[in-house]
């Protein structure tokens with residue numbers, strides 16, 4: 001009998017790996033299954049999911065599951081492609097092109113992409129994967145993304161689950177990241193019992209990126225047993241200063257995740273006096289993602305005012 005599979009030891013399932021993507025939860029096993037199905041085909045994939053949920057890693061795993069694995073994997077941020085699409089396609093010949101943050105693609109570039117088809121020389125041998133942390137249908141409704149382009153790109157959609165929907169993966173990933181750091185530094189640091197509690201209680205709005213950054217900060221700060229609560233409650237390490245009341249948010253149970261995230265982002269930005277880089281670091285997201293979110297808020301404000 002396979003004790004691990006039947007949970008004989010009472011332990012959670014071990015982490016499984018697909019490329020660099022790790023996960024034991026049912027939600028991640030489903031993602032692995034979809035990637036293994038679609039990987040070997042040349043179908044276009046649209047990856048959606050919150051910031052830090054692993055969309056880029058998933059795109060790389062798709063590439064690695066395909067016959068193109070020895071070709072290039074090129075990722076471009078669609079809001080900033082200085083050299084243009086033809087150059088990007090040229091660089092990805094024989095491989096995979098990730099159109100990252102596809103909803104930020106300028107309208108003229110969307111038209112250009114739509115005009116290209118498989119018979120055009122520069123796209124002939126490139127598999128296209130797109131990703132976004134917006135809801136693609138909402139992006140179409142608000143005029144950001146052309147509907148025809150969405151249907152062209154989203155032959156096979158995959159949604160990356162948020163970390164809070166992955167159950168025991170939070171603790172397993174934390175242990176994995178800690179083991180990597182221990183191996184590099186030849187140390188044997190461990191998570192304290194309260195740290196494990198924090199792992200279970202925190203909602204991880206920045207998903208795996210936030211978790212990874214948090215473990216790294218705790219690793220740097222801790223000697224033997226690592227604590228996490230001060231790092232999460234107060235954002236980035238802040239020269240040992242205390243957490244004051246005005247640095248805390250109180251959130252009503254049942255609040256919409258979107259509203260909670262927005263309040264947290266705005267309060268963090270206030271705390272760091274508008275310094276977006278420090279706020280993004282504290283929130284465990286990329287600067288690019290913070291800008292996208294703030295743009296989204298000002299757009300919905302404009303809609304509400306019009």
Ligand SMILES: Nc1ncnc2c1ncn2[C@@H]1O[C@H](COP(=O)(O)OP(=O)(O)OP(=O)(O)O)[C@@H](O)[C@H]1O
Nearest residue numbers: 021022050051052053054055056057133208209289
């Ligand atoms: N399942 C996973 N296993 C291991 N590491 C992961 C996993 N998911 C994400 N990570 C790590 O978390 C970080 C963020 O992942 P990634 O850049 O793929 O997210 P993303 O969804 O593209 O984020 P964004 O929307 O902000 O661009 C990376 O350091 C990545 O290595």
Ligand SMILES: [Mg+2]
Nearest residue numbers: 055056100131
């Ligand atoms: Mg990304």
